[in-house]
Amino acid sequence: xxxxxxxxxxxxxxxxxLALATYIxxxxxxxxxxxxxxxxxxxxxEFMNPLIAxxxxxxxxxxxxxxxxxxxxxxxxxxxxxxxxxxxxWWVKLSVAFFSAVAVFAVTIAFVQMLYxxxxxxxxxxxxxxxxSVWPMNLYWxxxxxxxxLVCLSSGFCASPFFDQPIVSTAVAAIGGVIYFAFSTxxxxxxxxxxxxxxxxxxxLIVTALLIMPPLVTSYQxxxxxxxxxxxxxxxxxxLTFIGTSVVSTIIYALLTKV
Amino acid sequence: MTKExxxxxxxxxxxxxxxxxxxxxxxxxxxxxxxxxxxxxxxDLLVPTGSIxxxxxxxxxxxxxxxxxVLGLLEPTSGSISVxxxxxxRDGLALRRRLGYIPEHMPMYEWMTIAETLRFVAAQYxxxxxxxxxxxxxxLRLPLSQKIRTLSRGQRALLTLVLAMAHEPELVLLDECxxxxxxxxxxxxxxxxxxxxxxxxxxxxxxxxxxxELDRLCDWVxxxxxxxxxxxxxxxxxxxxxxxxxxxxxxxxxxxxTVLKRQTLGRDLLLTVRGDSSRYDWLPQSVxxxxxxxxxQIFVAIVGHEEERS
Numbered sequence: 419x420x421x422x423x424x425x426x427x428x429x430x431x432x433x434x435x436l437a438l439a440t441y442i443x444x445x446x447x448x449x450x451x452x453x454x455x456x457x458x459x460x461x462x463x464e465f466m467n468p469l470i471a472x473x474x475x476x477x478x479x480x481x482x483x484x485x486x487x488x489x490x491x492x493x494x495x496x497x498x499x500x501x502x503x504x505x506x507x508w509w510v511k512l513s514v515a516f517f518s519a520v521a522v523f524a525v526t527i528a529f530v531q532m533l534y535x536x537x538x539x540x541x542x543x544x545x546x547x548x549x550x551s552v553w554p555m556n557l558y559w560x561x562x563x564x565x566x567x568l569v570c571l572s573s574g575f576c577a578s579p580f581f582d583q584p585i586v587s588t589a590v591a592a593i594g595g596v597i598y599f600a601f602s603t604x605x606x607x608x609x610x611x612x613x614x615x616x617x618x619x620x621x622x623l624i625v626t627a628l629l630i631m632p633p634l635v636t637s638y639q640x641x642x643x644x645x646x647x648x649x650x651x652x653x654x655x656x657x658l659t660f661i662g663t664s665v666v667s668t669i670i671y672a673l674l675t676k677v
Numbered sequence: 678m679t680k681e682x683x684x685x686x687x688x689x690x691x692x693x694x695x696x697x698x699x700x701x702x703x704x705x706x707x708x709x710x711x712x713x714x715x716x717x718x719x720x721d722l723l724v725p726t727g728s729i730x731x732x733x734x735x736x737x738x739x740x741x742x743x744x745x746x747v748l749g750l751l752e753p754t755s756g757s758i759s760v761x762x763x764x765x766x767r768d769g770l771a772l773r774r775r776l777g778y779i780p781e782h783m784p785m786y787e788w789m790t791i792a793e794t795l796r797f798v799a800a801q802y803x804x805x806x807x808x809x810x811x812x813x814x815x816x817l818r819l820p821l822s823q824k825i826r827t828l829s830r831g832q833r834a835l836l837t838l839v840l841a842m843a844h845e846p847e848l849v850l851l852d853e854c855x856x857x858x859x860x861x862x863x864x865x866x867x868x869x870x871x872x873x874x875x876x877x878x879x880x881x882x883x884x885x886x887x888x889x890e891l892d893r894l895c896d897w898v899x900x901x902x903x904x905x906x907x908x909x910x911x912x913x914x915x916x917x918x919x920x921x922x923x924x925x926x927x928x929x930x931x932x933x934x935t936v937l938k939r940q941t942l943g944r945d946l947l948l949t950v951r952g953d954s955s956r957y958d959w960l961p962q963s964v965x966x967x968x969x970x971x972x973x974q975i976f977v978a979i980v981g982h983e984e985e986r987s
Binding site for chain 2: 421425428429491492493495496498499500501502503650651
């Protein structure tokens with residue numbers, strides 16, 4: 419089992435490094451702007467945009483490359499002929515993608531906090547202002563962000579078993595993610611966050627679970643029950659699972675919002 | 678149309694003793710469809726336990742699809758497969774612990790070294806003989822510290838051989854494993870395979886269209902053509918049934934023999950024929966010579982005849 423984790427980490431370890439490098443490059447680009455010298459950036463909400471964009475992209479890529487890179491290189495066939503269960507492969511891939519995405523999330527947050535504290539002209543007061551305005555580090559915000567990131571990861575994971583080119587699966591996952599967010603906004607899926615006092619935080623967790631269930635279950639079923647080689651069966655299993663889980667999610671949501 | 682080429686019950690009589698043990702592989706009416714393309718169209722296959730079975734067929738005849746179905750990588754559209762008494766789709770994990778697979782090209786992790794690959798694969802098997810692994814690595818002169826991406830085609834095939842053998846499989850599947858190798862690498866690989874598999878008591882299923890290498894190794898042969906089973910027989914029986922006759926009379930009658938192929942040799946005719954082995958004891962005087970054939974020549978004659986018929 420440990421060797422499976424080791425293999426998976428070795429396969430994807432460049433991605434988190436690339437994500438951090440991208441973030442630092444973006445930050446340095448911003449640092450060259452005037453408002454950095456005045457310290458204005460420390461209370462500017464848009465300063466967070468590149469960071470959030472990096473997270474969203476990285477979580478999508480971490481999911482979407484999990485299978486497609488191995489399908490493309492053919493190494494999934496290698497895994498298919500040695501006695502490793504597909505369930506185990508799927509869970510190991512999900513765990514490694516999730517924890518490396520969390521690591522990038524944590525490292526970038528730590529990086530930003532350090533900047534606030536140690537950037538020339540910063541002070542503890544600035545850091546306090548940061549926590550109050552730019553960095554509304556409350557549970558609701560954390561749930562909202564982590565929910566969005568999980569939707570990106572699951573969207574990538576859903577697309578990944580269907581494509582043999584990581585760039586294609588990432589593009590499809592990104593498009594799927596945008597449609598997904600648009601759909602959830604359209605139907606005001608987030609209102610369960612707000613309207614049910616008793617469910618304020620629990621509601622956020624439930625909504626996240628309902629949103630990530632269809633893509634994750636689809637990915638699991640497609641990989642575990644579909645053939646490892648390219649075949650039409652993957653699409654049949656994937657389509658049926660996605661429709662089925664979406665219906666179940668919608669029914670659960672409808673029942674909850676009527677509580 | 679293909680039925681007459683299948684072995685009848687009398688022909689199989691000699692083989693019944695071999696079939697007292699349950700067959701290692703039993704395939705019944707296997708069909709596999711990819712969209713509109715039917716890769717396998719009702720294939721039947723019976724691989725006796727302990728036999729070395731050559732599965733022959735032209736390119737795109739369906740050999741690899743059949744191999745992948747036997748391995749559980751592809752789900753049959755219809756029909757059934759039993760491998761070592763297991764269903765490959767349902768019991769894939771248990772089955773893969775008991776068999777070794779050597780395909781034409783095994784895509785491994787390019788960034789791993791040979792030692793890392795061996796360690797990674799060994800960890801996935803409940804039983805893995807380090808002694809066999811070390812012995813093979815030494816015999817095949819595999820450089821343990823070298824990365825997979827730097828290995829030659831032949832070295833990759835030899836590594837695949839180690840990976841397929843070190844867990845002491847009951848059944849070994851070799852799927853076109855020497856295709857694309859140069860002559861020296863192929864000879865090296867063939868020699869290693871023959872050393873390992875001959876007299877090992879393991880069941881071996883070879884799929885290949887390079888038949889010369891199988892002739893000295895196999896005791897059973899099956900031919901598939903256009904997704905169908907054309908023939909299954911013991912190699913010795915087949916060789917006693919299919920021969921080339923040199924005939925000096927164009928009108929010569931050869932009762933009980935089916936002419937598969939016709940060639941001229943000066944004024945004489947060379948007829949490749951198939952029939953019961955006893956028929957060759959009563960040949961007309963116009964037959965001046967009876968020539969035994971190699972497996973490759975038999976394959977060419979049978980498949981060529983089938984293509985002419987269809």
